Amino acid sequence: xxxxxxxxxxxxxxxxxxxxxxxxxxxxxxxxxxxxxxxxxxxxxxxxxxxxxxxxxxxxxxxxxxxxxxxxxxxxxxxxxxxxxxxxxxxxxxxxxxxxxxxxxxxxxxxxxxxxxxxxxxxxxxxxxxxxxxxxxxxxxxxxxxxxxxxxxxxxxxxxxxxxxxxxxxxxxxxxxxxxxxxxxxxxxxxxxxxx
Amino acid sequence: xxxxxxxxxxxxxxxxxxxxxxxxxxxxxxxxxxxxxxxxxxxxxxxxxxxxxxxxxxxxxxxxxxxxxxxxxxxxxxxxxxxxxxxxxxxxxxxxxxxxxxxxxxxxxxxxxxxxxxxxxxxxxxxxxxxxxxxxxxxxxxxxxxxxxxxxxxxxxxxxxxxxxxxxxxxxxxxxxxxxxxxxxxxxxxxxxxxxxxxxxxxxxxxxxxxxxxxxxxxxxxxxxxxxxxxxxxxxxxxxxxxxxxxxxxxxxxxxxxxxxxxxxxxxxxxxxxxxx
Numbered sequence: 001x002x003x004x005x006x007x008x009x010x011x012x013x014x015x016x017x018x019x020x021x022x023x024x025x026x027x028x029x030x031x032x033x034x035x036x037x038x039x040x041x042x043x044x045x046x047x048x049x050x051x052x053x054x055x056x057x058x059x060x061x062x063x064x065x066x067x068x069x070x071x072x073x074x075x076x077x078x079x080x081x082x083x084x085x086x087x088x089x090x091x092x093x094x095x096x097x098x099x100x101x102x103x104x105x106x107x108x109x110x111x112x113x114x115x116x117x118x119x120x121x122x123x124x125x126x127x128x129x130x131x132x133x134x135x136x137x138x139x140x141x142x143x144x145x146x147x148x149x150x151x152x153x154x155x156x157x158x159x160x161x162x163x164x165x166x167x168x169x170x171x172x173x174x175x176x177x178x179x180x181x182x183x184x185x186x187x188x189x190x191x192x193x194x195x196x
Numbered sequence: 197x198x199x200x201x202x203x204x205x206x207x208x209x210x211x212x213x214x215x216x217x218x219x220x221x222x223x224x225x226x227x228x229x230x231x232x233x234x235x236x237x238x239x240x241x242x243x244x245x246x247x248x249x250x251x252x253x254x255x256x257x258x259x260x261x262x263x264x265x266x267x268x269x270x271x272x273x274x275x276x277x278x279x280x281x282x283x284x285x286x287x288x289x290x291x292x293x294x295x296x297x298x299x300x301x302x303x304x305x306x307x308x309x310x311x312x313x314x315x316x317x318x319x320x321x322x323x324x325x326x327x328x329x330x331x332x333x334x335x336x337x338x339x340x341x342x343x344x345x346x347x348x349x350x351x352x353x354x355x356x357x358x359x360x361x362x363x364x365x366x367x368x369x370x371x372x373x374x375x376x377x378x379x380x381x382x383x384x385x386x387x388x389x390x391x392x393x394x395x396x397x398x399x400x401x402x403x404x405x406x407x408x409x410x411x412x413x414x415x416x417x418x419x420x421x422x423x424x425x426x427x428x429x430x431x432x433x434x435x436x437x438x439x440x441x442x443x444x445x446x447x448x449x450x451x452x453x454x455x456x457x458x459x460x461x462x463x464x465x466x467x468x469x470x471x472x473x
Contacts, residue, residue, distance in 0.1 A: 072201055095217070165318070
């Protein structure tokens, strides 16, 4: 039951893009075509799960330690640490993928550096740390937050592909109509509020 | 105290992560091919997709990998191909230059229905088969003109007309056209049969005054220069003895469906009354 709440909450109720308004940059930037949106979605799910796992391990076990009798608390460095660790992690991953799985690298490769310091990824890590989740819970939350992001991105890019054919008023062409669409999508997602 | 802790922790972390990444880069080094970049600089850079790859960068990668030859780029000039071949030390290969031609004279022949939906050929074609009486003719809503990276297609009146001097033969227009009325022909040909309908003459005649009647007069008078694709006359572009303007007069097509590109353009302008719709 707890996991159902965690997953449904992450995907629908507290959707990262449409309810929390995090990760708007790739949401608008790579949603012109469904194929690129798919690549981006895959990369986000992957990185969010991994980053959540590592960062929750850091915040649970490494932020407080004793050196020579004095207790050192690093809570105030949390965001900085997270950014540094996530960025380094994704960098390492990219290097390894390029060598070990060239096919996966070609599919996700160009999107990986784009999301190293994405606020959705950092947001997931911070939310996990603030709610004091265990490493397992955090990883699940991270992965499903990524799925929620993917859902929003895929929905949005499918709509935008159709929108390309339409003829909106001149002033609304391109980004303006996309932003209006995003707003309506977000309003639709408020329908999930209170589900859990 | 807090300041020092922060400095020490972040400094150490930065150093460690930097060192690890440095080691990983050496450990998982992948040989990069800089020949792709070299080729990319020499390609036309129009990203037209005429080669079938996703843009010039993708084509350059394929070039470096030896999957394609410089000649597979249909819009590059012979000099460009030679330069790429020389730079990459490979065989240039060759592909005949092509050009697009819109084989339709719907502007002077076919009736049009009242359509005021989305002004795009692919969208219009979905509504009851499209707003022209002939199902094979040009819709004239300009999807091809919008997709053309070289601005070679003009909508004159109700049909698209290709300007051969601007066309590079990338084939984008032929791919987007829902009616398949745009044909890719050799670039040096300038006389075409302007009809695309495979219907019988009686059916065609009731829909369009300018459709090929399939009377075979041209085939009889110009043997080897015109061939028949079912009931539709087409210029034989592979003919050793190419069709000339004199042949058009000799044949005297009853619907004047065989024309030079110049004449076609003039006829379209006249039909449109000089104004664009």
